Amino acid sequence: MSAGxxxxxxxxxxxxxxxxxxxxxxxxxxxxxxxxxxxxxxxxFVSRLTLATVSKNxxxxxxxxxxxxANHVHLGRWADLFLLAPLSCNTLSKMAHGxxxxxxxxxxxxxxxxxxxxxxxxxxxxxxxxxxxxxxxxESDGCSIIPVKHGELASGLIGDGRMAEPEEIVSWLDAxxxxxxxxxxxxxxxxxxxxxxxxDPVRFIGNHSSGKMGIAIAEELVKRGASVTLVTGPISxxxxxxxxxxxxxxxxxxxxxxxxxxxxxxxxAAVADYTPVEVADKKIKKNSGELTLTLKRTQDIxxxxxxxxxxxxxxxxxxxxxxxxxxxxxxxxxxxxxDLIVLNSLQDEGAGFGHDTNKATLYFRNGEEKNLPLxxxxxxxxxxxxxxxxxxx
Ligand code: CTP
Numbered sequence: 001m002s003a004g005x006x007x008x009x010x011x012x013x014x015x016x017x018x019x020x021x022x023x024x025x026x027x028x029x030x031x032x033x034x035x036x037x038x039x040x041x042x043x044x045f046v047s048r049l050t051l052a053t054v055s056k057n058x059x060x061x062x063x064x065x066x067x068x069x070a071n072h073v074h075l076g077r078w079a080d081l082f083l084l085a086p087l088s089c090n091t092l093s094k095m096a097h098g099x100x101x102x103x104x105x106x107x108x109x110x111x112x113x114x115x116x117x118x119x120x121x122x123x124x125x126x127x128x129x130x131x132x133x134x135x136x137x138x139e140s141d142g143c144s145i146i147p148v149k150h151g152e153l154a155s156g157l158i159g160d161g162r163m164a165e166p167e168e169i170v171s172w173l174d175a176x177x178x179x180x181x182x183x184x185x186x187x188x189x190x191x192x193x194x195x196x197x198x199x200d201p202v203r204f205i206g207n208h209s210s211g212k213m214g215i216a217i218a219e220e221l222v223k224r225g226a227s228v229t230l231v232t233g234p235i236s237x238x239x240x241x242x243x244x245x246x247x248x249x250x251x252x253x254x255x256x257x258x259x260x261x262x263x264x265x266x267x268x269a270a271v272a273d274y275t276p277v278e279v280a281d282k283k284i285k286k287n288s289g290e291l292t293l294t295l296k297r298t299q300d301i302x303x304x305x306x307x308x309x310x311x312x313x314x315x316x317x318x319x320x321x322x323x324x325x326x327x328x329x330x331x332x333x334x335x336x337x338x339d340l341i342v343l344n345s346l347q348d349e350g351a352g353f354g355h356d357t358n359k360a361t362l363y364f365r366n367g368e369e370k371n372l373p374l375x376x377x378x379x380x381x382x383x384x385x386x387x388x389x390x391x392x393x
Contacts, residue, residue, distance in 0.1 A: 001030075001173070001174035001175075001177040001178055002027055002030045002031065002032040002170065002173055002174060002177060003030055003031030003032065004031060004032070004033075005032045005033070005080045005081065005177060006032070006033045006035075006078055006079050006080045006081075007027055007032045007033070007034050007035075007079060007080065007081050007082075007083060007173075008034075008035050008036075008037065008075055008076070008078070008079035008081070008082045008083070008107070008111075008113075009023070009024060009027075009034060009035070009036045009037070009055075009083050009084075009085060010036075010037050010038070010039075010082065010083070010084040010085075010104045010107065010108070011036065011037070011038045011039070011042040011045075011046065011051070011084075011085070011086070012038075012039045012041065012042050012084065012086060012087055012088040012090070012091040012104065013039055013040075013041025013042050013044060013045060013088050013090065013091075014042075014045065014086040014087075014088040014120045014121065014163070015045060015120075015154040016085075016086035016120035016162070016163035017042050017045035017046040017086055018045060018046055019086075019163065019165070019166055020036075020046060020051070020085055020086070020166075021046065021050050021051055021054050022166045023085060023166035023169055023170070024036060024051060024054045024055050025054045026166055026167065026170050027170060027173075028054065028055065028056065030170065034055045034056075034057065035055060035057045035075065035078070035079070036051045036052075036055050036057065036059045036060075037059065037060045037061070037075065037103055037104050037107060038051070038059060038060075038061045038104065039061070039091060039102050039103075039104050040061060040062070040102060041088070041090070042061075043061060048061065060075075060103055061102075061103060062102075062103055063102065063103045063106060070103050072103055072106040072107040072110055073110045075107050075111075076107050076108075076110045076111035076112060076113065077110075077111075077112055077113075079111065079113045080113055080114075081113055081114050081115075081116060081173070081176070081177075082107070082108070082111045082113055082114070082115045082116070083115075083116045083117075083118065083169075083173070084104075084108070084115070084116070084117045084118065085117070085118035085120075085146075085163065085169060086118060086119065086120035086163045087117040087118060087119045087120065088119075088120065088121065089119075089121045089125050089131060091104065091105070092117070092119065092131065092134050092135065092138065093130070093134050095108055095134075095138050095141075095143075096133070096134035096135075096137040096138055097134075114142075114144065114176075114180075114223070115142065115143045115144070116143065116144045116145075116146060116172075116173070116176065117138065117143050117144070117145055117146065118146040118163050118164055118169055119135070119145070119146075119148055119161075119163065120148065120161065120162065120163035121148075121161045122153050122154065122155050122157070122159075122161050123153055123155075123157055123159030123160050123161045125161065126148060126159075126160050126161035127160065136356060136376055139376050139378050139379065140356060140376060140377075140378055142219070142240075142378075144176065146164050146168075146169060146172050147164065148160055148161050148162055148163065148164070149162040149163070149164055149165070149168075150162070179223075179224055179386075179389075180223065180224065180225060181224070181225045182224050182225065182389050183221060183224035183225050183226040183264075183385075183389060183392070184224075184225030184226070185225070186225075186226045186227070186263045186264055186392065187226065187227050187228075187229075187261055187262050187263050187264070188218075188221045188226040188227070188228045188229070188262060188263065188264040188265070188266065189228075189229050189231070189257060189260045189262040189264070189265040189266070190214055190217055190218040190221065190228060190229070190230045190231070190265075190266045190267075190268060191214060191230075191231045191232070191233075191253060191257065191266070191267050191268055191269035191271070191301065192209075192211040192213070192214020192215050192217075192218065192230060192231075192232050192233070192235070192268050192269050193209055193210070193211030193214065193232045193233035193234065193235040193237075193269055193270070194206050194207045194208070194209040194211075194233045194234065194235070194269070194270050194272075195207075195233045195234075195247070195248065195249050195250045195252075195253055195269065195270070195271050195272045195298075196233065196234055196248050196249060196272075197249055197250065197272045197274070197275040197276060197298075198248075198249065198276070198279045199276050199279065199280065199284070199293065200279065200280035200281075200282065200283050200284045201280075201281070201282065201283055202283050203283075203284070205272060205274070205275070205276070205295075206234075206272075207270045207272070207353075208270075208353040209233070209235075209269070209270035209353055210235065210237070210353060211232055211233065211235035211237050211269075212237065212356065212377050213268050213318075213344075213358060213377050213380070213381070214230075214232070214266070214268030214269060215230070215232075215237050215239045216377045216378045216380070216381035217266050217268060217381045217384055217385060218230040218239055218242055218266075219239055219240060219241070219242075219381070220378075220381040220382055220384075220385040221264070221266075221385055221388075222240070222241040222242050224385060224389065226263075226264065227242075227243075228241075228242035228243065229242065229243045229244075229245065229260050229262075230242050230243070230244045230245070231244075231245045231247060231253055231256045231257055231260075231269070232244065232245070232246055232247070232269075233247060233248065233253065233269055233270075233271075234246075234248055249272075249275065250271045250272045250275060250298035250299070250301075251275070251298065251299070253269060253271060253301060254298070254299045254301050254304070257301050257305070258301075258304070262313065263312065263313060263314065263392065264313075264314045264316070264388055264392060265305055265313070265314070265315050265316065266316040266384075266388070267301060267302040267305070267315075267316065267317050267318060268318050268342075269301075270320070270353075271298065271300075271301060272298055273297065273298060274295035274296065274297060274298065275295060275296060275298050276293055276294070276295055276296075277294045277295065277296050278294070300336070302315070302317045302332075302336045302338065303335070303336045303337075306336040306337030306338060307337065309337055314339050314340075314388065314391055314392055315336075315337065315338045315339050315340075316338060316339065316340045316341075316342065316384075316388065317332055317333070317336055317338040317340075317341050317342070318341070318342050318343075318344065319332050319341050319342070319343045319344070320343075320344045320345075320346060321343065321345070321346070322346050322347070325343055325345060325361075326343075326361075326363075328343075329341045329343040329361070329363045330363055333363050333365065339364070339365055339391060340362060340363065340364060340365075340387065340388070340391065341362070341363040342360050342361075342362055342384060343360060343361045343362075343363065344358060344359075344360055345359065345360075345361075348374065350374055351374060355377075356376055356377060357374055357375060357376055357377065357380075358374070358375070358376075358377050358380050359371075359372060359373055359374040359375070359380070360372045360380060360384070362384070362387060370387070372384075
């Protein structure tokens, strides 16, 4: 799977760097073209000469070598994938905060290809809250993480933090490249964020949806090769590599979605169920009495796509319930003719609106259920899109 791929490997200052020449050798043997860059600290652990020999390419460390400038932009654009292995605690922290004091970091900041990291550190560093925060930050910036292993560490302790073995990294990359094109040729429609229903020119009825989950799913679909239309309510989060339609109200979201041809539709938006019957054309002034707003139902986008669903189309809905969660999710699956319902629970710490993490239960038409534990919304999006890919097959 790595055959023919251009892989840029970044090595940082960690004892696990002694394994990287073997990794480079295995990738080259598998038919990949490999270039290596290093931080100055990595040179204490592994030699440039060894890496140049096994990669069959010059190894760069510095942004400037005498009168020559290393073109980090070119390196980041040359690669099909940038793998940081091993990733030290120090470089992780710099990546999370946007530091750019060496060639490897400059390349990371200018890379347009997927970035994968294989961390390596001692157990206590690995479990430190700062490391967790930094790892979550780089993951939400789009990096994929090869999990660390449990075993003997440089300190002599046994614990978590070992870099994955070279052959495990090679298998991980094979699976990554296989997934990359698994949805190519498929058209996807995704909704995300809240809707705002105007009451008057300055007020609206809205909700707390941040749009993070829907955007993570849309970006994951893009990574698998799907051509994605993302319809968002009023949110400022950016999304890469797709066609975006920005709307405000439920009626606008409905209009934007109808007419979009799709193979996969994921309705992750928190669409208002009700909207004011009348919108005042001037700001409503207060008085001493009560104010009554009359609301009418909005059109149900998921329900309407469900009614018109053709063979070969896959429809995914979301549910967020405060009680009778399972019954509520199964009812939506049936009544809206969805193929999959993703249930978020408001009762779980760290899950739901605004958080960077989420947990979910998936409900399938054949009665199957799958629990996805609390993880970052980016990681959860990968699991959901894995499931979608299986269903599309
Ligand atoms: N949805 C939609 N269009 C609407 C309302 C909801 O597409 N006008 C979609 C959401 O994007 C989500 C699912 O339907 O995928 C949520 O269903 P919904 O009926 O809104 O859930 P609740 O309002 O929470 O359910 P109920 O009040 O019926 O319990």
